[in-house]
Amino acid sequence: MARYPTNGLTLAEANGIIAAALAKGRELDLLPLTVVVLDAGGQVKAIQREDGASLLRPEVALGKAYGALALGLGGRELARRAQSMQGFMNALSDLAGGRAVPVPGGVLACGADGVIRGAVGISGDVSAQDEVCAVAGIEAAGLVAETGDAA
Amino acid sequence: MARYPTNGLTLAEANGIIAAALAKGRELDLLPLTVVVLDAGGQVKAIQREDGASLLRPEVALGKAYGALALGLGGRELARRAQSMQGFMNALSDLAGGRAVPVPGGVLACGADGVIRGAVGISGDVSAQDEVCAVAGIEAAGLVAETGDAA
Amino acid sequence: MARYPTNGLTLAEANGIIAAALAKGRELDLLPLTVVVLDAGGQVKAIQREDGASLLRPEVALGKAYGALALGLGGRELARRAQSMQGFMNALSDLAGGRAVPVPGGVLACGADGVIRGAVGISGDVSAQDEVCAVAGIEAAGLVAETGDAA
Amino acid sequence: MARYPTNGLTLAEANGIIAAALAKGRELDLLPLTVVVLDAGGQVKAIQREDGASLLRPEVALGKAYGALALGLGGRELARRAQSMQGFMNALSDLAGGRAVPVPGGVLACGADGVIRGAVGISGDVSAQDEVCAVAGIEAAGLVAETGDAA
Numbered sequence: 001m002a003r004y005p006t007n008g009l010t011l012a013e014a015n016g017i018i019a020a021a022l023a024k025g026r027e028l029d030l031l032p033l034t035v036v037v038l039d040a041g042g043q044v045k046a047i048q049r050e051d052g053a054s055l056l057r058p059e060v061a062l063g064k065a066y067g068a069l070a071l072g073l074g075g076r077e078l079a080r081r082a083q084s085m086q087g088f089m090n091a092l093s094d095l096a097g098g099r100a101v102p103v104p105g106g107v108l109a110c111g112a113d114g115v116i117r118g119a120v121g122i123s124g125d126v127s128a129q130d131e132v133c134a135v136a137g138i139e140a141a142g143l144v145a146e147t148g149d150a151a
Numbered sequence: 152m153a154r155y156p157t158n159g160l161t162l163a164e165a166n167g168i169i170a171a172a173l174a175k176g177r178e179l180d181l182l183p184l185t186v187v188v189l190d191a192g193g194q195v196k197a198i199q200r201e202d203g204a205s206l207l208r209p210e211v212a213l214g215k216a217y218g219a220l221a222l223g224l225g226g227r228e229l230a231r232r233a234q235s236m237q238g239f240m241n242a243l244s245d246l247a248g249g250r251a252v253p254v255p256g257g258v259l260a261c262g263a264d265g266v267i268r269g270a271v272g273i274s275g276d277v278s279a280q281d282e283v284c285a286v287a288g289i290e291a292a293g294l295v296a297e298t299g300d301a302a
Numbered sequence: 303m304a305r306y307p308t309n310g311l312t313l314a315e316a317n318g319i320i321a322a323a324l325a326k327g328r329e330l331d332l333l334p335l336t337v338v339v340l341d342a343g344g345q346v347k348a349i350q351r352e353d354g355a356s357l358l359r360p361e362v363a364l365g366k367a368y369g370a371l372a373l374g375l376g377g378r379e380l381a382r383r384a385q386s387m388q389g390f391m392n393a394l395s396d397l398a399g400g401r402a403v404p405v406p407g408g409v410l411a412c413g414a415d416g417v418i419r420g421a422v423g424i425s426g427d428v429s430a431q432d433e434v435c436a437v438a439g440i441e442a443a444g445l446v447a448e449t450g451d452a453a
Numbered sequence: 454m455a456r457y458p459t460n461g462l463t464l465a466e467a468n469g470i471i472a473a474a475l476a477k478g479r480e481l482d483l484l485p486l487t488v489v490v491l492d493a494g495g496q497v498k499a500i501q502r503e504d505g506a507s508l509l510r511p512e513v514a515l516g517k518a519y520g521a522l523a524l525g526l527g528g529r530e531l532a533r534r535a536q537s538m539q540g541f542m543n544a545l546s547d548l549a550g551g552r553a554v555p556v557p558g559g560v561l562a563c564g565a566d567g568v569i570r571g572a573v574g575i576s577g578d579v580s581a582q583d584e585v586c587a588v589a590g591i592e593a594a595g596l597v598a599e600t601g602d603a604a
Contacts, residue, residue: 002374002410002418002448004183004203007309007343011202032155041309041343042508044209047198051162052155058195072304072507087535087542087555091520094551095512108304116304146304205374206344210397218393233389240389249396253389306485306505313504334457346511349500353464354457360497 008040008117013141017120018048021137033124033133036061040116042069057123064106065121066099074148075106105130108146109138117143159191159268160260164292168271169199172288184275184284187212191267193220208274215257216272217250225299226257256281259297260289268294310342310419315443319422320350323439335426335435338363342418344371359425366408367423368401376450377408407432410448411440419445461493461570462562466594470573471501474590486577486586489514493569495522510576517559518574519552527601528559558583561599562591570596
């Protein structure tokens, strides 16, 4: 039977990213987080939602991760474009069925060679804190986090 | 700040269900599985997709679990109704945006008191094997599996 | 800047598949064909629609290719399941937003090692002829065609 | 059997436009591009996505081309209206299911007589560069490019 290739992150890596991201959230005493990890093709590898998270968190977290993969840009850069190119970002959201949430907390996970291996989206606390946890998870897995920071 | 209640399964329980279900799949040497765990309100608690799973597995697994919660019936009973009440099940699928997949592998997870605490959906191998793994995961968490078996 | 990996077929391979598939269609004097080539992650690599094709051909061809990737099965096997598991296939179509067309003409393109590198969907003539052209295109690219034929 | 008319561009012309547009992109060393060519009726004639393009590029490129045909205006003019008539453009995006992306890079392809024969949409680099390649492709096919430039 035909077999599917792994396109970027493995499930073991995705689970490691989530564990480290949630540990960071507990360390910082944040609100309940939902973490979504997608492979390089935008397919779900793993999702975990902490108890007490509000209803739409998986969809928001997935939209942050997918939006980053959609254009190859971290959520911070998408947020800047949502201000400077509002019509474009509205259209992008429609095109993506809503899965292009332009705020911090959607972070690309790259290898040391700069090749995208997947993306992480977190929702639950304020966007900047969500992003801190996504970066912590990605770095704990030995990968490079691309947040869309201009610096 | 307002806090959300836990509606059935905790994240720790959901992770335990997935770990046991995937272990059963490896024990039986099944095709790569995707496991979705929903709480009693139909919200995602956790998803894991094994490496090599085909593209739409998370959606199919979620549809099995959500379909079971939609009518309060295990996937086996939904499958019977898809044969005897075809128009109804087609309408249900439309109503649910496709998230009512009427085949074995969508299993309700209940307490000893019969109260629904969530649902598990698995997709990847043939439906009967998917269901075996869902039941194994639910029972490993000390819960009662309701498959929709008429017996 | 972060770079995307190639997930299976390259654009050069996709263009080669389409050229060979359309040549086969002209050799057999078929109706105007539309050919869609997706990579292993279900993303569009290339599409060509011959002059005179009817309106929805790109969507149908894409649905054949995506459906094959969705479950990792060629269109012939999806067609069999659409008969034996009608409720399941109706739900699958809804889940996929219609992109799971269960007829011959959706064919997986695999390497000699059995790993899926993409899928080809063709629509325009009768399904069996569409499939002949998809197989011709895949084999011209040195890949192995998986049609879902039980034999 | 009833035959469909060709409504504007032929497939041979569409393939020529794409080849010239991608050659321009390589000459300018741009990021990986996706090129969509639609006929005058808004139907897909051909799409090619270069290796390494991010996930949603075909949808964005199609939205640029379709948006130009939707109102008979190049993407530059749509971008101006997205600023001056924001509510209208948001509604247009919804009406078009997102396929009305109001930025440069959606260009009408007209005959010497001014009759629209189709549209080209490109996404991958910054919008102004995408547009340069669309114009190069259209002119290589002996057609007149309408970008929506006010000049």
